[in-house]
Amino acid sequence: MNPIIRLVYRNLTISINPGFIIWQILFPLIYIFVAGFAYTSLIENVPFGNKDLSYPAFLASGMIGFNIMNSTLISGIIIWNDRRNGMFEQIMSGPYTRSDYILSNIVTIGIIGLVSAALIAAVGYPVFFESVEFSIITIPLLIFASVVGAILFGSIASIISTRLRSSEGFNVIINTVFLFFAFASTAFYPAQGAPQPLAIAFYINPLSYLVDIVRAGIFGQMTDFVIMEMIFLIVLASALFVIATKLLTKLDF
Amino acid sequence: MLCIQTSNLTKKYGSSLAVDKIDLEIKSGQVFGFLGPNGAGKSTVIKLLTTLMSPTEGHLTVLGIDAAKSPLEIRKKIGVVLQQPSYEMSLSVENALDKYGMMWDVDKKTRKKRTEELLTSFGLQDIRKKKNDDLSIGQRRRVQVAREFMHDMELLFLDEPTVGLDPSARRELLDFLKKQVQKTGMTIFYTTHVLSEAEYLCDNIAIINKGKILAVDSPNELKNRFGHEKTIKINLTKTSSSLSDLLSDIPDCKVELEPEPIITINSSNSEVVLMNILKILNQNNITINDLSAIPTNLEEIFLKVVSDSNEPDN
Ligand SMILES: Nc1ncnc2c1ncn2[C@@H]1O[C@H](COP(=O)(O)OP(=O)(O)OP(=O)(O)O)[C@@H](O)[C@H]1O
Ligand SMILES: [Mg+2]
Numbered sequence: 001m002n003p004i005i006r007l008v009y010r011n012l013t014i015s016i017n018p019g020f021i022i023w024q025i026l027f028p029l030i031y032i033f034v035a036g037f038a039y040t041s042l043i044e045n046v047p048f049g050n051k052d053l054s055y056p057a058f059l060a061s062g063m064i065g066f067n068i069m070n071s072t073l074i075s076g077i078i079i080w081n082d083r084r085n086g087m088f089e090q091i092m093s094g095p096y097t098r099s100d101y102i103l104s105n106i107v108t109i110g111i112i113g114l115v116s117a118a119l120i121a122a123v124g125y126p127v128f129f130e131s132v133e134f135s136i137i138t139i140p141l142l143i144f145a146s147v148v149g150a151i152l153f154g155s156i157a158s159i160i161s162t163r164l165r166s167s168e169g170f171n172v173i174i175n176t177v178f179l180f181f182a183f184a185s186t187a188f189y190p191a192q193g194a195p196q197p198l199a200i201a202f203y204i205n206p207l208s209y210l211v212d213i214v215r216a217g218i219f220g221q222m223t224d225f226v227i228m229e230m231i232f233l234i235v236l237a238s239a240l241f242v243i244a245t246k247l248l249t250k251l252d253f
Numbered sequence: 254m255l256c257i258q259t260s261n262l263t264k265k266y267g268s269s270l271a272v273d274k275i276d277l278e279i280k281s282g283q284v285f286g287f288l289g290p291n292g293a294g295k296s297t298v299i300k301l302l303t304t305l306m307s308p309t310e311g312h313l314t315v316l317g318i319d320a321a322k323s324p325l326e327i328r329k330k331i332g333v334v335l336q337q338p339s340y341e342m343s344l345s346v347e348n349a350l351d352k353y354g355m356m357w358d359v360d361k362k363t364r365k366k367r368t369e370e371l372l373t374s375f376g377l378q379d380i381r382k383k384k385n386d387d388l389s390i391g392q393r394r395r396v397q398v399a400r401e402f403m404h405d406m407e408l409l410f411l412d413e414p415t416v417g418l419d420p421s422a423r424r425e426l427l428d429f430l431k432k433q434v435q436k437t438g439m440t441i442f443y444t445t446h447v448l449s450e451a452e453y454l455c456d457n458i459a460i461i462n463k464g465k466i467l468a469v470d471s472p473n474e475l476k477n478r479f480g481h482e483k484t485i486k487i488n489l490t491k492t493s494s495s496l497s498d499l500l501s502d503i504p505d506c507k508v509e510l511e512p513e514p515i516i517t518i519n520s521s522n523s524e525v526v527l528m529n530i531l532k533i534l535n536q537n538n539i540t541i542n543d544l545s546a547i548p549t550n551l552e553e554i555f556l557k558v559v560s561d562s563n564e565p566d567n
């Protein structure tokens with residue numbers, strides 16, 4: 001078996017447990033149904049491209065983007081635990097290279113992101129089926145979002161986990177950063193109508209771009225702006241990936 | 254065949270020197286002991302030899318492979334149990350062994366067989382379903398050592414593997430290691446602070462202090478080389494208060510009266526000293542109850558070699 005596949009298999013076995021599944025799948029679903037319908041009376045239809053989306057549909061599609069980001073937390077946690085539990089050194093003194101290790105983490109979160117995005121899309125389908133517009137770009141755009149999102153946010157999680165020494169610090173920082181990305185993005189609320197500073201924050205936030213791409217795929221609203229967002233994400237993800245790899249390579253024993 | 258060869262091997266952490274120009278040649282098919290006080294540089298040498306770290310200077314070849322050119326090729330053929338604990342939190346003991354074998358690309362059938370064998374050899378059958386968090390420190394260490402035998406290897410590094418093990422688990426491990434070397438012809442690079450362990454297990458021993466190798470030889474040769482001073486004990490039947498005065502002119506001997514009268518000789522000329530003492534005892538009608546020569550053990554040699562190297566002129 002290929003070394004990366006072996007490490008991915010190992011990552012999945014050690015990180016998938018009931019707590020994780022609840023956090024990763026159940027929480028977003030409950031949120032879509034409870035918050036989606038509770039806020040419908042507050043938030044009218046949201047314009048997207050040349051469509052008007054109901055708020056539950058808007059939220060469910062945003063949740064897919066959010067979940068892609070959230071599943072990358074797992075990579076930070078794996079790196080962090082491997083360092084703390086001595087497994088990083090053990091793996092690095094075995095039949096693996098550092099790039100095997102990094103790539104296996106990216107693949108792991110790609111898989112988790114893709115599976116949970118697909119599950120949420122399937123279960124959330126009833127809430128956005130009215131506006132769905134499947135086309136040949138739907139699946140490729142969702143895969144693009146999962147892969148680029150995994151690399152981008154996975155690199156951020158990995159950077160944080162290589163820079164920190166105490167475990168409290170790790171949890172606090174990684175959750176704060178991701179919470180900021182989540183709430184200052186268009187995943188949960190539309191930018192229209194938000195106060196000016198928040199609206200600006202929405203648009204310097206890579207999660208907003210990711211969510212736009214997911215929505216473009218699901219609701220068939222491919223525009224030049226979305227293409228620009230895709231290019232921006234590729235550039236940002238590559239840069240962060242290079243930094244994350246450098247830091248992990250420099251990590252001393 | 255040479256299993257490990259280093260020349261001028263040097264490692265600095267910042268400006269502090271942890272390994273200082275080490276030249277080592279270790280033959281295959283033996284247990285090689287690596288002894289030295291805390292901070293001597295043992296673990297650092299292991300990290301260099303296992304390619305976890307690159308040397309600041311010098312050159313090393315492991316199993317005939319140049320570590321600077323193909324570290325991965327070396328790592329595929331070795332096993333390592335590092336000094337610090339390493340474990341997967343969420344896995345049970347049996348699962349941890351199995352998954353570790355999987356990470357070494359061992360096929361499923363072999364993994365199953367080896368897991369059973371190792372659970373038995375390492376006394377882990379009763380706790381096979383327990384998770385790492387629920388194990389005692391010694392049990393964790395046993396799992397960590399056991400799992401390394403899930404895969405085949407030509408060379409195994411063990412950095413203080415017996416720390417935390419009870420005496421019988423210790424002895425079982427040493428015997429298990431001896432058997433593995435006989436059976437497979439593998440080489441084991443072994444560090445420990447328990448010198449009786451090294452004496453029991455190792456074919457050759459290196460003593461290291463402050464990053465420098467002080468001596469390399471078989472335990473017996475080390476004793477011959479450094480164990481010049483022989484210790485002889487003479488137990489007497491009854492105390493004579495004048496004993497100390499009688500022997501006051503004889504060098505290298507010590508008299509104790511309590512709890513029982515004993516004369517201890519410790520000298521590089523023990524036999525001559527003994528003759529002189531016997532003459533005096535005889536002249537004074539003091540009878541001997543028991544007379545014994547204490548063989549030099551590795552511990553004394555270790556202490557001597559290390560303390561000599563700590564003298565300021567070294
Ligand atoms: N990561 C590190 N950074 C800086 N100095 C280090 C580091 N690791 C070890 N050292 C220093 O290098 C020297 C050798 O350490 P090493 O761990 O190799 O000793 P050792 O012989 O294994 O000791 P012990 O018997 O306590 O395990 C020590 O002086 C130690 O302080
Ligand atoms: Mg050490």
